[in-house]
Amino acid sequence: MPELPEVETTRRGIEPHVLHRRVQGLTLRRADLRWPFPETLQQLVGERITAVERRAKYLLLHTRRGAALLHLGMSGSLRIVDTALPPRLHDHVDIVLDDGRALRFNDPRRFGALLWQAAGEVHPLLQALGPEPLGPGFSGEHLFALSRGKRSTVKVFLMDQAVVVGVGNIYAAESLFRAGIDPRREAGRVSRVRYGGLADAVRDILAHAITRGGTTLRDFLNPQGEPGYFEQELQVYGREGLPCRVCGTTLRHVTLGQRATVWCPRCQR
DNA sequence: CATCGGACCTGTTAGC
DNA sequence: TGCTAACAGGTCCGAT
Structure with missing residues (x-):
C-alpha cells in the first residue's frame, strides 16, 4: 500500500x-x-x-x-x-x-x-538506505553518479532504496513519465541532464502527493479514516491501454523487476 | 560485486 | 453464481 x-x-x-x-x-x-x-x-x-x-x-x-x-x-x-x-x-x-x-x-x-x-x-x-528524496542529499548528480555502469533498468534503479528511498511502483512510473524517460532504459545509459530532470520530477511528484494525502487505490486510508486524492492525478500508473493524457497515444505495459510498469511510448524515450 | 527470482501473506478482481 | 488464477502500494535473502 x-x-x-x-x-x-x-x-x-x-x-x-x-x-x-x-x-x-x-x-x-x-x-x-x-x-x-x-x-x-x-x-x-x-x-x-x-x-x-x-x-x-x-x-x-x-x-x-x-x-x-x-x-x-x-x-x-x-x-x-x-x-x-x-x-x-x-x-x-x-x-x-x-x-x-x-x-x-x-x-x-x-x-x-x-x-x-x-x-x-x-x-x-x-x-544501507539512500538519501531522502525531499532532503538535501538527493539530486540529479547523485542519480547520475550512482548509475554509472548499472545494467538494470532505470525504473528498477529508481526503486532501489539504496539509491533513493521512498519511491515505490506508483511514483517510479509517474516520475519517469514526468521526466520523459522510457522505464526500460538502462540506468547507466541515462544522461546527466536527464537525471537532473528525473530528480526534479521525483521531488515534485512526491511533495505534491503528500499535499493530496497520498494515493488511495483500494484501501489506503489515513489515520482519520480518509482516503488520499492523488489517484485522480495519476498519469500512467494503472492506465495500461488507455490514452496518454498528454498525447493520446495508447499507454503500454511491461513487467520490470517483477512489477507492473506502464509508460507512454511517445512521451517517454 | 551486481542482478535476478523466489519467498513471505491475504484479499480482491478478472476470466472462464 | 461459483471456482480459479492472477495480481496488488514492499523488500529481504539466497542463488547465479
Whole structure:
C-alpha cells in the first residue's frame, strides 16, 4: 500500500495523537509480522514518545530508551482508536497510550514490521538506505553518479532504496513519465541532464502527493479514516491501454523487476 | 560485486 | 453464481 507520501500522511496523522503521550501498554495479538516482535520492544512500555519520525518508508516512535520501528509493508495501516473499541480482523498490535486511546496496527498481508531500535543506535535495516528524496542529499548528480555502469533498468534503479528511498511502483512510473524517460532504459545509459530532470520530477511528484494525502487505490486510508486524492492525478500508473493524457497515444505495459510498469511510448524515450 | 527470482501473506478482481 | 488464477502500494535473502 504505502510509498513515501502515504507513510508521511500516516506520520502526520498520528503525530498529534501520540506525541508526548506515555505508552501504557503493548497488546500483541500474534507473535510476529514479517519478523518476530523482539523482546526488547517491551522497553517501549512506560516511556514517553518524544518524536514521531519518518525515515524512508519506516516510522519511528522515539523515546528516551530507544525507538519503536514500524514498517507498513504492502497492506499495513495505523489508526488512533478508543482502547475499548474491539479489534477487527488483522488488528495485530495496539500501542496503548495514557489517554484511553491506542495506536492500532492493522496489516492483512503481514509484510509489515514492528521492531526496536536502541537509543544511540541505528537499526541495521536503516543503515544501507539512500538519501531522502525531499532532503538535501538527493539530486540529479547523485542519480547520475550512482548509475554509472548499472545494467538494470532505470525504473528498477529508481526503486532501489539504496539509491533513493521512498519511491515505490506508483511514483517510479509517474516520475519517469514526468521526466520523459522510457522505464526500460538502462540506468547507466541515462544522461546527466536527464537525471537532473528525473530528480526534479521525483521531488515534485512526491511533495505534491503528500499535499493530496497520498494515493488511495483500494484501501489506503489515513489515520482519520480518509482516503488520499492523488489517484485522480495519476498519469500512467494503472492506465495500461488507455490514452496518454498528454498525447493520446495508447499507454503500454511491461513487467520490470517483477512489477507492473506502464509508460507512454511517445512521451517517454 | 551486481542482478535476478523466489519467498513471505491475504484479499480482491478478472476470466472462464 | 461459483471456482480459479492472477495480481496488488514492499523488500529481504539466497542463488547465479
